[in-house]
Amino acid sequence: MGIQSEVNTGGGAAPPVRLPFDQPDPLHSPPVQRELLARGPVHWVRTAVGDAAWLVTDHALVRDLLDDARLGRSHPAPDGAARVGESVLFGGPVGDYGTEHSDHARMRALLQPHFSPKRMRALRPRVEALTAELIDDLARQAPPADLHRAVALPLPIAVICELLGVPYADRERFRAWTQAAADATDRARSEQGMAELFGYGKDLVARKRRDPGDDVVSRLCATEGVGDDEAAMLSMALLFAGHETTVVAIGRGALLLLAEPGRWRRLRDDPDLVGTAVEEILRAPGKNTGGIPRYARADFDLAGAPVRAGDLVLLDTGAANHDPAVFPDPERFDPGRRAAAHLAFGHGARHCIGAPLARIELHAVFTRLPARFPDMRLAAEVGELDWNRRTVTGGLTELPVAW
Template sequence: MSETTVGARPDLAGFPTARDPRCPFDPPAEYTELRAQEGTASLSCPVGVEARVVSRYDDVRAMLSNPQLSSHAAPSTHVVAGGQLDRPVSPGSLLHMDGPDHARLRRLLTPEFTVKRIQAMRPYIQRLVDDHVDALLAQTGPVDLVSEFALPIPSLVICELLGVDYADRDRFQRQTAVLIATNSDPAALEQANLEVVGFMTQLVLGKLAAPGDDLLGRLIVRARESGQELSVEELVTLGITLLIAGHETTANMIGLSTLALLRQPDQLEALRADPGLAGTAVDEMLRYLSIVQFGVLRQATGDVTVGDETVKAGEWLVAVLSAGNRDESVFPDPDRIDLRREATAHLAFGYGIHQCLGQQLARVELQEVFARLHQRIPTLRLAVPFEEVEFKDDALVYGVKALPVTWDRAGEDAR
């Protein structure tokens, strides 16, 4: 690894993280200005380094597919004041690995996320969504859609996939919230990390002793049969990565996209009238919301070209996914939701070798939510003024902290 570029010039503008509270679904307005400038601007990041901010769609794709741009630092460490950029990469840390080590792990995991395997899970996911809609309809008074619907569905799915006891969900959800916050107390962060590692270590040791028909069990068997047996540390790190990514991102998308659609009644009515619109609707909302809100960090391992500029070895770059997804040269009228837009080329899942392995699973979960929730509860609406909804401005994954909703009991749509 090339020597890290440490520090930032005091005259540099800061990396934009603040959204306009009047437009909480839009990324910081500075990204639009950065796309309009020539070249890539260098900004000062909260972690204490200077980084080039890549905000145009084509440049983001080129950056994320360049093998000379390393992901060894945590993907969004640039926005964490006091964060560490050069700590050793743990075995099994898929998001932070490059080259052959990364390719080996990804090859072992890929069979678990094929379209065929994920489609086989669709009936299970459909039942989960319907069961949770039933549970909502059985309640009276305002209900928090996050805690009662958005969180439990992806949590159940990832528990089923990994072979985790669903009774442990509250435990790992609390730990995850601390781990992905940008302002967690260092002591709390360390404690959450210790707890989640301990939890996953116990799970992995059990799977190693008796591999079951779940993702971790099949992964253990596949690795053994291929002569690439995985260590306990690799399995623990992979398990934590999948557990966190598998429920946190989808849960936030369910809550945030529901709120965004409630604010766009014409688009919501189109979805209610045609549940088949869920396919394009999911990708459009992924593009529009881009919940990995601060982008991903990379470091140049050699001199590379980004756009028309040369980036020197050791320099840092940030690919801002939300900015690329609002690039008007690729997505006309990008600040508008259009559920009929063919937006499958969006960047919400990243791009290149680190593109999200679980993207097909996330799509199926969201498609079933989109196709069922609003048809069965057609009068769903906010139970509080919009201004009272709290957003996760201090988390790496954007969303809402709670979403109180209600509906007309006479408008219930029986299954």
């Protein structure tokens, strides 16, 4: 019996929980998520739009399934597939069911060279310089100031713009489109944002073909066999992924470090701790993603759950990163924790190719901020902070700080 049958008939099980889970404390994972972790590795749930899905919370199982060819992002009948939300990017199936694996391998082969260790090492000084400039600008402000707008938001945008060859002056426009495309609540807004972003990408590709530069978009345009539409699609995917999640990570990381003054002072007094602190920020308590959507390409048993072809399987990396079997006392944020086993960047064939860049940016921020502002503190209560709850990535809308 597959999940649809079990959900429709009850299957002798308790009614499914509904995503997203209620989260009273934004710095700690939802209580329901903790209960599910304690109960077992796989659970049937209802998504935010009411569709049935299997939610996987166990670290080892999530890690294996992230690299399991029995799961994919496409669906043979996408119009009738279960959905996580309304975003055209992340809400439901994407890609061609018949060619998904080869298409994904081609995409990685085209993009991986632009994120090679050599290129990332060459980019590091520029990231550090941009970080220093933004922190200098922040220091010239009179506190309180918004750390989100001063550092967390502009740094990843500036870095990805320079890497791709996207004009930084266009940031307000493409930021609005990426936010719209990621809207999990409004399908029409998401579709419009995606269309605007792709149209911008096609215009950018046309400009790069006429006047190439030393940047990723120009190099994609010069790659044999890459047409305008493919170059635009890949470029805009990088533009979105290359800044959105890092913006969220910088803001949440700063909040976690400032929520208890001892954490900030610890990092200030021991800069060698930044590397482990960055990994703990990526593992970070408080994430409530609801899981990475995948669709079963075959029938199989999943830790006792009867998965059927076409079923929606949600790989909850947020829950996996709080698995007490891997991370003792997982709700405690510890900048000194060795958290390298976290799954924030995925695993295997779909491991995020931009992970090294994100780490460089996070390392630059959390090396320089505590050194420049040793007494930085929150200028608002945690419960007063506003979070973006419409988009898939979420994150703070502002982070008031003083010094």
